[in-house]
Amino acid sequence: MDGNVFGLVLLLLILGGNGVDSxxxxxxxHTDREADKQRWATLAKELQELKSKLDLDxxxxxxxxxxxxxxNEQMRELAQRMTDNxxxxxxxxQRRGWE
Known part of the structure; x- marks a missing residue:
């Protein structure tokens, strides 16, 4: 175990700050990619819900x-019947002389 720790410390010293930064x-x-995947999955789900709602509407x-x-057709028919009546x-x- 001590050898592993010593080797790791030695490796970090050899690589310098660049190794740690890298x-x-x-x-x-990697963390950003995971967050992007999650964000895109959420957006895809919302888009699917919107499409479903539009289809339903x-x-x-x-x-x-x-x-x-x-x-409207029934109203036109009734208006025509009323006009005829x-x-x-x-x-x-006019025939009876009421007017």
Whole structure:
């Protein structure tokens, strides 16, 4: 054990400060890469959630708009029937002399 420690200290002395700096830089780069991987994984998950929500909104929009179209058609039909009824009432009123 003492030989290993002595060898390590001797190696560090031979390499000088550069060896320690290189070790620290490599460790920092590795830590940064791990943080970047985690950040990208989080962003990918958020993007997938947004895409799913947009797909769901699109799917829900079509039936919603179809319902509006159906209601608008019903309203046009009712308005036309009301106009026809008003015309008939006007004709009947003219025949009977109510106006």
């Amino acid at each position: 070790f620290v830089r490599n460790r920092q780069r 699109y799917l829900l929009r079509e039936p919603h708009m179809a319902e509006h179209k159906k209601i 008003e015309k008939q009432i006007a004709k009947i009123s």
